[in-house]
Amino acid sequence: MQSSFPLFPEAASSIASDVDLLYFFILAVSSFFAILVSAAVVYFAIKYRRRHADEVGHDIHGSIALELIWTVIPFVLAMVMFFWGADLYFRLARPPADSMEVFVVGKQWMWKVQHPEGVREINELHVPINRNVRITLGSEDVLHDYYIPAFRVKMDAVPGKLTTMWFKATKAGTYRIFCAEYCGTQHSGMIGHVIAMEEHDYEAWLAGGRTTGTAVENGERLFTQLACITCHKTDTSGRGPVLAGVFGSTVQLMDGRKVVVDENYLRESIMNPQAKIVLGYQPIMPTFQGTVSEENLLQLIAYIKQLKAPAAAPAAGAPAAAGQPGGK
């Protein structure tokens, strides 16, 4: 994969060389100051070494001008680093809209991956190069962290919620995946590989993978199996809100708050349904904590996400106006 004694990591994603550039900038600034100060200290220590026992130093107390200089210059440099780093960070935080989605769930001590097409893998992740890949991360138990050094990306998997990361691989190859958040005995065994492939190789791999239906199909099956459908009907006669078109809308809660329906709201509404009840509905939904695994949960969410509001909806204007019963 690499030489046996690398000193610098491979750069295989669209952001990697930008991260490296910031690294070299800070490295240059740091080296300059480290060498400057060290050299000054050693030079002074030799040049002004004590010549006889009761010699004392010159009576110098300080200099406001110097203090200002060495306050302002580091400050300005630090601000450059801040803005540069923040810019990169914001890019890392915002997956582009055209990203393909992959679900990854951390579990002591493995990474379980689901592609939307239904192919699953463990501790490996196959992705096409030159396409934006958005990963939705969940955790079954404790904190984990999905880390791909060659892509310079990393994100915690936090139990109780979903998190997001994205990358665009630029070079075909096999790269390491590490769990970077300590998670117990086999933490150092929670590793794997990303296999970045040319687009057509990826398609071939997908086609050859065993699948038990796409994520949406699995979600739909679960939706029926778990009897979600008995309350969340396609018309408003159900005891729970209609879910079509709910994703991305804003719903009003019983206590007057308004929330945007996103992945984490859907997740919470399945695992801890009493937490945020939509206005006009009773808190009667049971919790699915312990019944639904994080993987199933991601399938359910994939299913709910793609449910579109009926095209002929009489409500003019926004697809799901505030106040209209929405998610649960």
Add this chain to the structure above:
Amino acid sequence: MSHISSKGLYYTIFGTLIAMTVVTVAIARIDLGALNTPVALAIAAFKATLVILFFMGVKYNTPLTKVVAASGFLWLIILFGITMGDYLTRAWIGFPGR
């Protein structure tokens, strides 16, 4: 420190504290909407201030003691403010976990 407050002052403070307790219980029975919690907290803060200033004698104490007493509350605000700053801005970007 060497300041000795009159008994009358202590009784007055005591009376106010009891009165404010009655007020806070009574007000809790009225729905003030969004103001429920702020009003309850304002009354509690008022009561606490009375205790700190008079029963604990900060009003008659050195500036240093005043600064020390205030610093505790300042640091609480730092802890609460910055932590809640995180939680309140979490949904802004629109990507879960960011």
Add this chain to the structure above:
Amino acid sequence: MGQQLEASVLGMWVFLVTEVMFFGGLFMAYILYRSLYPDAWLAGSHELNEMLGGINTVVLIFSSLTMALAVRAAQVGSWMGQVVNLILTIIFGTTFLVVKYFEYAAKFEHHLVPGPHFDPARDPAQQLYFSLYFMMTGIHALHMVVGIVLMLIILRMAWKGRFSAEYYGPVEVSGLYWHFVDIVWIFLFPLLYLIGKHH
């Protein structure tokens, strides 16, 4: 003497700042979870007995008054004033704990103690409320116990006539601690007992 008293009073204030931060961690969790789960908080507070909480608030205010009067009695050198007020303070403090005991017993009975025996019919987020309720009031009660022990020591010293207008530091410093514990309760009462009583 003045020097020593000043140092002790300053020391107690510095210590109380650490106490503020100690409770601060609990209040932080309270603020966050209340903002996330207002319904669970509402339901939780409905399980608390506002009357008992109110009585305890009044009891603690009484104890703060007698504490302040005890310090004053020491400052003016009144033996009787110190002893009577300290005894009253201890009595009020103990009353508070007795009331608290009955409140806790009721929570056990109603399966409101978080953990495996928590009432499964309730919204699980209420476990957060009751965990914080027990931690906050429990640590507060522990501070009361320490305060009462402190008062017993001070009472013994006062009984022996150790304090005078020239030397009353220990009374004043323990008084500061006592008032602080009272202040914590002044916040706990509305935050835990009085949420949404209008419902």
Add this chain to the structure above:
Amino acid sequence: MTHAGNNSGSYLDAPHGIASWLLTKDHKRIAILYLISITVFFMIGGLFAAGIRAELLTPAGDLFTADLYNKVFTLHGVVMIFFFLIPSIPATLGNFLVPIMCGAKDLAFPRINLLSWYLYLIGAMLTLGAVFMGGVDTGWTFYTPYSSMASNTNVTLAALGVFIAGFSSILTGFNFIVTVHRMRAPGLTWFRMPLFLWAMYATSLVMILGTPVVAITILLVGAERALGFAIFDPRVGGDPVLFQHLFWFYSHPAVYIMILPGMGVISELVAAVSRKQIFGYSFVAYSSLAIAIIGFLVWGHHMFVSSQSIYAGLVFSIITMIVAVPSAVKTFNWAATMYKGSITWESPTYWVIGFMGLFLVGGLTGLFLGAMGLDVHLHDTYFVVAHFHYIMVGGGVMGFLGGIHFWWPKMTGRTYPETAGKIAAILVFVGFNLTFFPQFVVGYLGMPRRYHAYPEEFQILNVLSTGGAGVLGVGYLLIVTYLVASLFKPRNAPANPWGATGLEWDIPSPPITLNFETEPVVTEDAYNYAGRAQKAREN
């Protein structure tokens, strides 16, 4: 000024007996008690470190089982941070010097000072108890839900030990604050105080404002484990990230508890070895306070990939960059102090230069981690491990050892062999760099921390690191050897072996129990070398 006759009244001699030490209220004796205990814990922590380095010599996890390795690195962290680094300088040099530098007979609350040592011991014993009962494997960070729900080890006992040790630290800080405010000798205004006092004051602020928050947080984890409470439990809607907020609210400032005292020591040493007024005294003094206060606003930079809001991340990142400035100011001022000084080449100078070199690297690599986009890659890798070791060992321990070498004659009345002192400083400096510099490289390559086994391509750098650790260990052992050996020699240290200014150098070595025969009156600024030389010439 040799007070040979007065040495009979030294604090080391009267009164005699073990009980007189264990029940002492003398700040100097308590400092010695602390010195002995933290040295023991440094060695225990060092043994764990040696275990870690030995395991990482080869990529395969072949020396320890994964479980054992996790316990070893956890205990290395817990012991080194809570039982060595946090008390190291404050409880030893601080305890010894704060009252003397203030011109006082003792701290404001001598009994509470002794209580703090006992609390430290109880906390340490509980944590050691957890070690002997099977250990603990959560990492020193005790992150939930691993610590509260998943780990099967003695988390509760270890956490209780840390909780109690926290109170020991609070009591030390509380004592110093009141002492500095109330016990300064006549004439010792704030801006005449030695910079070590400023640093100890700033450190104490962090101790009293931060420590209680981690105490309650750890107590909450204990309640989750022991009582089944739910505070951070995601199953009922609790948030593990809240734990991280509360934990780092203390534990980031705690880094300043470890480094500020080291900076204070170096300020004293730079002035003394250069025999020169410190350059920009008030800037160095204020920068300590600035670091202590601004340091409370940056904790979220440990959480850039934790699912914290990116906007909160922005605030934490910018303040992190700002807090780097006062550290830079200090460094420039130390370097400028040496300009036109009269610099000795005795052993303290070696520690000063060593400290500056290592602290520079440690501080500057903080910039890499403060820049958010770069931290995403570096977070939880060996880059972080190397960075904080450069700060806490390169800065904290070098400062501690420099201080010990500088004040050893004052504390014990003995001198140590100069050559050995220099060799030890060089060994520690070289060994340290060899151990931790490769870790920056392996960290940027992506090696995560807390890994029992690792991919083969990281091996060569890890071998270097382990080799360096060997050199470092020899350096530490050498120091312990000659310092302990010096205790068996006669007390021959002069009152002021370095020709330094400061109240502690005006009294005999070792000092008498009450420090001063008459209350000193301060009439000059700290580090008034030029003024004193002037006066000497006039006489």
